[in-house]
Amino acid sequence: MKIKSIETLRVAIPVDADGPRGAATGAWDRVESLVVRVETAGGLVGWGEAFGHKVNPGTEAILHTMVGPWFLGKDAALAEALADQAQRAFHSFGRGGPVMYALSGIDIALWDIMAKRAGKPLFRLLSATDGELRCYASLLPYGGDRDAIARNSRKALDAGHGMIKLHETALPAFMAAREALPAEIPVALDVNCPWTVNEARAIARAIKGRGFEWLEEPVWPPENFTGLADVRREGVAIAGGENIGSLDEFRRAFDAKALDVAQPSVAKIGGVTGMRRAAALAAEYKLRVVPHCFYWGPGYLATAHIAASLPNRPMVETLFAAFAAKPHALWEPEKGSLVLPETPGLGFEPDLAVLERFMVSRHAVRAN
Ligand SMILES: [Mg+2]
Known part of the structure; x- marks a missing residue:
């Protein structure tokens, strides 16, 4: 070997x-x-x-x-x-x-x-019983264009995605998706670290109770865990972790009560080994894990195998856009679900x- x-x-x-x-x-x-x-x-x-x-x-x-x-x-x-x-x-x-x-x-x-x-397929090596997963659509940023946000949110819903995530930073943009979708379809907000703690708290108050699943990385810098905890106290679920580089940093985030949803990223935190360790740590703190996955290649499939092995079976983040060509058979963002094959390994062909x-x-x- x-x-x-x-x-x-x-x-x-x-x-x-x-x-x-x-x-x-x-x-x-x-x-x-x-x-x-x-x-x-x-x-x-x-x-x-x-x-x-x-x-x-x-x-x-x-x-x-x-x-x-x-x-x-x-x-x-x-x-x-x-x-x-x-x-x-x-x-x-x-x-x-x-x-x-x-x-x-x-x-x-x-x-x-x-x-x-x-x-064995990787999910079985990780003790998962099956490889059937739901996906959620991670929309590209539309710069606040409400028509594009609403149109693509509905397209993702029609494709069968179980949740829509936006990469937008303003309330009218958030509401464009919320209003375009039935109430039972969650909408998550990924804002990529734009705000001070006080700005983020004001946003949290504005979106509270309006049907948003989580607010992701609202604070600059992303490792301001006490600031995130302050925002979280406004009563909105906070997600983050894609910019966390080590297990110890995750522990600091968890100890600071910064997060409701931990989002380790397989191609950043140390691969499958790093993800398993981060997920085990999150389990100690009784936190929900929903991996970050802005990937279409082997990182996407690795995330899916790991997701299949997690007790909460999180939906797999799936970059929602039309590709000029299909890089491998399992890349189907237009589908909203994924069935990992029984072929040994990742199944990346x-x-x-x-x-x-x-x-x-x-x-x-x-x-x-
Ligand atoms: Mg993100």
């Missing part, structure tokens, strides 16, 4: 979010994945994904210059032990951020390999022609 090669494939697929375009609205016209491919000397291949988007050139460089070479020749069956050793080896280069993203990508690939070797067509860059490191 010696690791023979580690390859990165940085892929950017054009998307149509059916809304206003351009930087002013924050709209996205393509979505990247930094796919990690690990191969063992015996020929087993594992797929992973490292965060992400604009920092991909940095994560990619770390993978092929520093983190990737460290893993060459090591035993792919030892993901958890290697996670601990690697974090110690690289701790002085960042306890969160691209070093952890790189480690996350490799860890996911190692779990894929371990599940393949065990002959990329359409290599699609990856090739939208490839930004590709690197490999190999054992001598």
